Amino acid sequence: MKTNLYILTVFLMEIGMLVGCSADGIPEETTGDRPGGLTYLRFGVEAISGQVVNDGERTFQQETRSGETPENALQNLTVLQFDLDSTELKAGSVIADEAKCVTARYLRNPEMETGTPEGSQGYYLIGLKASEKATQYLVFIANAGSTFQNYTGTLGEFKARTIPFDQKTNNGENQLMLAARYVPVKGVDDVTVYPVELERLVAQVYFNYTDSMKVIDSRFTPISLRLRNVPKVLKYADGLMEADDYPEKKPANYMDYPPIIDRIGEGFSWYIPLNKRSGTATDDNTYCTCVELSGSYEAPNMEQQLATYTFYIETDGKRNVHRNYRYEITPMLRGVNSFDDHVSTRNLTVSPSANCFVIAPEAGSEITFNPHDSPGTDVAGTEIVYADQVIEDQYSRIADVRTVWQTAENLISVTFADGLVRVVPNAKGVDGNALIAAYATDNTTILWSWHIWVTPYAKVLDGTGTNGYIHTLKDNNNTFDWMDRNLGALNVYRDADNRNLYYQWGRKDPFYDTSKTTINSDGTGISAADKGTALNIDESVKNPTVFFQQSAGGQTGTWHGGSAAITNLWDPDTKTVFDPCPAGWRVPEKVAWDFYKWGSSGNIAWDTTNSFGAVLTVSSGVYSWFPGGILKNDLTFDARSIYMWSSEWDTNPYTYYITYSVSGATINSSGNVVNTIAGFNGGSVRCVKMK
Numbered sequence: 045m046k047t048n049l050y051i052l053t054v055f056l057m058e059i060g061m062l063v064g065c066s067a068d069g070i071p072e073e074t075t076g077d078r079p080g081g082l083t084y085l086r087f088g089v090e091a092i093s094g095q096v097v098n099d100g101e102r103t104f105q106q107e108t109r110s111g112e113t114p115e116n117a118l119q120n121l122t123v124l125q126f127d128l129d130s131t132e133l134k135a136g137s138v139i140a141d142e143a144k145c146v147t148a149r150y151l152r153n154p155e156m157e158t159g160t161p162e163g164s165q166g167y168y169l170i171g172l173k174a175s176e177k178a179t180q181y182l183v184f185i186a187n188a189g190s191t192f193q194n195y196t197g198t199l200g201e202f203k204a205r206t207i208p209f210d211q212k213t214n215n216g217e218n219q220l221m222l223a224a225r226y227v228p229v230k231g232v233d234d235v236t237v238y239p240v241e242l243e244r245l246v247a248q249v250y251f252n253y254t255d256s257m258k259v260i261d262s263r264f265t266p267i268s269l270r271l272r273n274v275p276k277v278l279k280y281a282d283g284l285m286e287a288d289d290y291p292e293k294k295p296a297n298y299m300d301y302p303p304i305i306d307r308i309g310e311g312f313s314w315y316i317p318l319n320k321r322s323g324t325a326t327d328d329n330t331y332c333t334c335v336e337l338s339g340s341y342e343a344p345n346m347e348q349q350l351a352t353y354t355f356y357i358e359t360d361g362k363r364n365v366h367r368n369y370r371y372e373i374t375p376m377l378r379g380v381n382s383f384d385d386h387v388s389t390r391n392l393t394v395s396p397s398a399n400c401f402v403i404a405p406e407a408g409s410e411i412t413f414n415p416h417d418s419p420g421t422d423v424a425g426t427e428i429v430y431a432d433q434v435i436e437d438q439y440s441r442i443a444d445v446r447t448v449w450q451t452a453e454n455l456i457s458v459t460f461a462d463g464l465v466r467v468v469p470n471a472k473g474v475d476g477n478a479l480i481a482a483y484a485t486d487n488t489t490i491l492w493s494w495h496i497w498v499t500p501y502a503k504v505l506d507g508t509g510t511n512g513y514i515h516t517l518k519d520n521n522n523t524f525d526w527m528d529r530n531l532g533a534l535n536v537y538r539d540a541d542n543r544n545l546y547y548q549w550g551r552k553d554p555f556y557d558t559s560k561t562t563i564n565s566d567g568t569g570i571s572a573a574d575k576g577t578a579l580n581i582d583e584s585v586k587n588p589t590v591f592f593q594q595s596a597g598g599q600t601g602t603w604h605g606g607s608a609a610i611t612n613l614w615d616p617d618t619k620t621v622f623d624p625c626p627a628g629w630r631v632p633e634k635v636a637w638d639f640y641k642w643g644s645s646g647n648i649a650w651d652t653t654n655s656f657g658a659v660l661t662v663s664s665g666v667y668s669w670f671p672g673g674i675l676k677n678d679l680t681f682d683a684r685s686i687y688m689w690s691s692e693w694d695t696n697p698y699t700y701y702i703t704y705s706v707s708g709a710t711i712n713s714s715g716n717v718v719n720t721i722a723g724f725n726g727g728s729v730r731c732v733k734m735k
Contacts, residue, residue, distance in 0.1 A: 476498050499533075
């Protein structure tokens with residue numbers, strides 16, 4: 045019970061304010077005169093819900109009274125009194141929308157009164173405005189916070205209010221509930237306890253599968269669980285009267301929730317608004333809410349399959365989602381039988397995670413990868429943890445994956461579905477490079493990005509083609525297997541157009557020289573690189589097209605600025621999360637470049653027949669080409685110089701690189717080609733195979 049001081053405060057507030065709320069909206073048990081024409085009514089509040097159980101084959105339905113579960117607990121309660129009698133309904137109208145709210149009571153921490161009336165199980169005592177009408181229309185709103193504590197609008201305006209919905213902010217706690225009823229509100233003692241049955245404005249959809257595979261030694265590994273075709277907003281009016289066909293069948297009214305990609309086997313619950321579609325198995329189910337479970341199915345003597353199971357939510361044989369129901373979908377998975385109308389399949393090969401994927405431009409060539417798997421080891425000091433970039437609790441943070449730029453129109457197509465990214469190249473033999481990115485739910489923020497290298501050289505790397513080489517160089521202590529071209533190069537021709545991609549040291553995202561342009565996903569041209577400055581690594585992840593500039597001779601010699609260089613963005617001992625090479629390959633360490641010697645006694649020499657680059661003599665009649673070109677920090681392109689990054693950082697503090705350049709007819713390099721230079725320049729990367 046409240047203190048006497050608190051009672052006095054409530055009394056004074058009620059005298060001066062008939063529309064509004066008291067401190068917590070619950071007056072003391074009282075008799076005698078009512079201040080300000082208020083009258084106190086008693087309400088027994090109870091939460092009820094329905095339940096639908098679907099085991100994937102049959103549906104069972106029942107209604108239950110849920111009691112004080114966390115989902116139905118009253119964290120707060122608002123009571124709105126509308127000046128509307130049950131006899132005043134307009135013809136053809138369920139509720140008179142013009143009725144004004146004359147009292148709003150907000151119970152911040154509801155506490156039940158007990159003891160009286162005799163035999164009562166507990167009730168809430170609410171102060172309302174006495175009325176001469178026979179009844180008043182009361183709306184009870186649980187767990188809406190202080191949203192309506194000062195509400196003075198009409199009933200129609202209340203019914204029009206909506207709440208944006210998403211699966212991350214609407215969970216099993218503090219569930220929004222609503223009830224409405226007519227009661228007499230007179231300035232006389234009334235010991236009646238009026239029952240109020242609160243119903244949740246959302247439905248709970250619970251999913252948990254088990255499996256009992258019919259094929260011996262087969263297995264299903266879940267990848268993604270998601271809810272599809274979910275209304276974007278909730279209407280308070282759903283608690284007053286449930287619409288027959290709502291929301292309107294428009295794409296703008298629906299959304300697919302981001303996938304659940306972690307701990308899928310533990311089961312999961314969503315809370316969603318009403319969706320009355322009235323579809324059946326033979327109808328158009330475009331907007332019917334459903335659960336999709338996707339995963340890898342493997343069985344002996346069978347190609348790996350991507351199996352996607354779809355389960356629609358049904359009530360009374362219709363594909364509807366009613367508010368205040370708990371839907372349990374608990375299927376038993378038995379395999380990928382073609383007679384099972386719940387499942388669809390396609391062949392699946394998941395590529396190992398990396399920041400670069402190599403794919404041949406021909407029909408039937410595609411790559412599929414899981415963007416939630418890290419491409420390398422996280423780097424301390426960067427504040428970047430890959431899992432945190434793309435995963436939040438059990439949720440994928442990725443809403444979409446799409447092309448950022450590409451060097452030719454329709455070079456690739458990319459889709460994100462079933463928790464996987466699928467990239468399909470053109471079938472016309474057009475090679476090139478592209479950058480794709482994962483976007484957050486705002487469709488603007490980039491979470492991560494990947495380089496797609498479209499080239500016939502992909503078949504050399506996977507061992508099925510001969511259009512190129514993998515060179516092995518070794519001495520008494522080390523053996524290194526090298527690509528025969530720089531990362532992003534499209535051929536090994538000795539001409540001015542044979543350019544590769546350029547990287548600031550320690551970054552995973554590539555750039556073209558400034559004489560080139562790339563093609564945006566909508567076909568418009570964009571510049572090869574934008575200028576910018578960054579003081580943290582996070583900005584570089586969000587802005588993969590920005591070439592971050594620092595003044596020459598700056599504090600660290602790095603593109604990321606600051607007072608200290610982060611020297612292990614690339615690392616000689618591990619493939620880091622920022623390594624730009626494909627899976628199984630990495631940026632070479634310094635000792636790998638020690639094989640390369642310049643001049644007449646070495647194995648590398650400038651091609652005297654042109655000024656486009658240098659030639660490595662691998663063996664008799666076998667050569668490797670190093671095209672000239674560096675993207676300087678001021679975004680000018682120097683075709684006469686060559687910088688080839690290593691993964692190691694020197695203490696100068698500058699990074700190691702190999703360099704050779706030509707000025708006119710004068711070659712400016714000799715002996716060992718390993719030197720150091722500031723990492724804010726854009727050098728080339730030639731990958732070596734991981735040991």
